[in-house]
Amino acid sequence: MREVRRLLPPLDIISAPTSMQRLKDRGFSRAMERVLGMDPRDIIAEVKASGIKGRGGAAFPTGFKWESVYEAPGGNRYVVMNADESELGTFKDRALLEYDPLGPLVGMLIAAHAVGAKKAYCYIRGEYRPIERQMVNALQTLADCGWVGPHAVEVEVRRGAGAYIAGEETALLNSIEGKRAEPRVKPPFPTSKGLWGDPTLIQNVETLANVTLLFAHDVEWFRQCGSPQTPGTKLVSLSGHVKNPGVYEVPFGFPMADIIADPELGGGITGSGRLRAILLGGAAGTFLSPDQISATVLDYGSLGTFDASIGSGAIMVFDDSVDLSWVLRKLAHFFADESCGQCVPCRIGTRRIVEMLAQGGLYSRVQDLRDLAQAMRDASICGLGQTAPTALLSILDRPNWQGA
Amino acid sequence: MDTEKPAVMAEVFSILKDIPQDRSQLLVALWLVFEHYQRFRPEIVDAVSQYMNIPYAEVYGVTSFYALFHNPDGKNPLHVCTDVMCALQGADDLVKKLQALTQRSTVCVKECPCLGQCDAAPAAFFGKQVLRRATPDLIAQAIRGEDHA
Structure with a gap:
């Protein structure tokens, strides 16, 4: 089994990514028209039945989230597409919005219809300016269809300004509200009290693209790919010491080792040619050794046996010339820089980790760490x-592991 | 300074004339103003505060929160990713070369966290352009292009 292209458009597609023709070619207009004729409760039931889980990192069941927003008391409702992709080693939302922006945007409109939102926000990081242009063009196409605008769903594009933390859902809400992008204490969750205290649905770009695919087809089609626990496909961002870095779409349950080694995917290890480790899921991800990589598939249960998770789908590959302590020091600096400073454990803790790693190395103060x-x-x-x-x-947790 | 202040106020008001005076539009407003001045001097923050009807301290609080708005010298920022993946592809060396190249120019090299271009490392970001597989030559071209635009 090789790459499955469902979220990513077929390689031989001719229509322009933001064109009306693309909406037709990809079945997105069919999805939208089908949803517009459905009762919100039926839409939510279908999303639940599909088994779609959030693709931003938390893997929360999407249908249940929609139901929470739908049932929450309150007048106004909002949908937010989180395109503030800033996780280390992660670039799959960028690829999706570049190659097929109408998919996630139609998913956002479907979500708005399901939860009864008249207003939606697309929050995109300030460093993705070319992608932002693509998104604006795609929204114009959707406005021309009559699906975006004052009589349908009003959509505003919001540009971040360089803050990793703004991707955290409640920080993102504060950013949209014009405040410092500091996270809120939960509960209440955004599903009941989000933007301006109203029920708000926040979804990752890739999650919304899955929703559109679901409604362009049906539950049975959707579940044909992936594992019974996690139906569908996942975009992975592959980078580092591999022959073909890039974004690939594979079904859940795909062998981790094949993502790296398959000639049509990663193509094998470059650099020294010998794999030391991968860092899976981003800066807050988990290192996996070659043995662990061989023993796992891309699914939450399998990776959970090594306390790992898919996270954002970032797979950073390191050959055996890379000192993992160096990577850890880089990560420590990243978190210390990006901590918003609002709460003490994070503000001070991220600094202390930097200091401890700088002073004596990783193993000098293990218990303190x-x-x-x-x-x-x-x-x-x-x-x-x-x-x-x-x-x-x-x-x-793996004291005998060479390399750090 | 005293003669400049009313001029800045008028200019900022003119930049923001289409922006509703609504708190949720603050980030939008700040982007417009930043793209004009490339920095937030106190008189600029004050003008935004007056126009948006939001306390100075709150406007300052928001401007100071975001890394892309932190540009005290007002030069054109050239952000070069020096995070893990770009560092593996020689980003630190690239930064040194670029610093030497831009020493007496209107461009200021800044190291930044992951730009989400790890499949084409090292990456840089200048104005509205993302530069993949960045080299000093490619960046110099982009800077010249941006200046002519």
Whole structure:
């Protein structure tokens, strides 16, 4: 089994990515028309039946999230497409919005219809200016169809300005509201109290593209790919010491080793030619050794046996010339720079990790690092502080592993 | 300074004339103003605060939160990714070369976190352009292009 192109358009497609013809070629207009004739409860039931899980990293069941927003009391409702893709080693939303922007945008309109939102926001990171232009053009096409605008769903594109934390859903809400992009304490969750205190549905770009595919087809079609626990395909961002870095679409349950080695995918290890490790899921991801890579498939259950998760779908590949302590120091600096500083465990904790790694190396103060990591997990407001030590712990938990 | 201040105020008001005076439009407003001045001097923040009817401290708080708005010298920022994947592809060396090249220019080299271009590392970001597989030559071309635009 090789790459399956469902989210990504076929390689021989001719229509322009933002054109009306593309809407037809890809079945997106069929999806939209089908949804416009459906009752919101039926739409939500279909999303639930499909088994789509959020593709931003948390893998929360999408249909249940929609139901929460639909059932939450409140007047106005909002949908937000989170295109603030800033996770280390992650560029799949960029690829999706470049090659096929109408897919996720139609998914956003479907979501708005299901939860009863009249207003939607596309939040895109400020460093993706060419992609932002593509998105604006695609929205114009959707406006020409009558699906975007004052009498349908009003859509506003919001440009971030360089803040990793703004991708955290509640920080993103504050950013849209014109405040500092500092995360909010949860609960309440955005599904009940989001933008301006109203129920708000926030979804990753790739999740919404899956929704459009589902409604362009049906549940049975959607579940033909992937595993029973996690139906569908996943975009992975492959980078580092591989022959063919890039974005690939593979079904859930695909062997991890094949993503790296298959000639049609990663194409094998470059650099020294010998694999040391991958970092899976981004800066807050987990290192996997070659043995672990051979023993796992791309699915939550399989990766969970090594306390790993798919996260954003980033797969950073390192050959055996790379000192993993160097990678950990880079990650530590990243988190210390990107911590918003609002809560103490994260603001101080990310700094202390930088200092400890700089002073004595990884193994000089193992217990102190573990205690600090526990405090950050327990007491940080958001995922940044809670997961900043994850990659580090994944190395510490394997004391005999060469390379760090 | 005192003679400049009313001029800046008028200019900022003119830049923002189509922006509703609504808190949720603050980030949008700040982008417009930043693209004009390439920095946020106190009189610029003050003008935004007056126009948007939002306290100075809050406007300052938002401008200072975002990395792309941090540009105290007002030169054109050239962001070069020095995160893990780009560093493996020689980003640190690229930064040194670019710093030497831009020493007496209107461009300022800044190291930045992951730009989401890891499949074509090293990456850089200048104005509205993303530069993949960046080399000093490619970047110099982009800077010249941007200046002529």
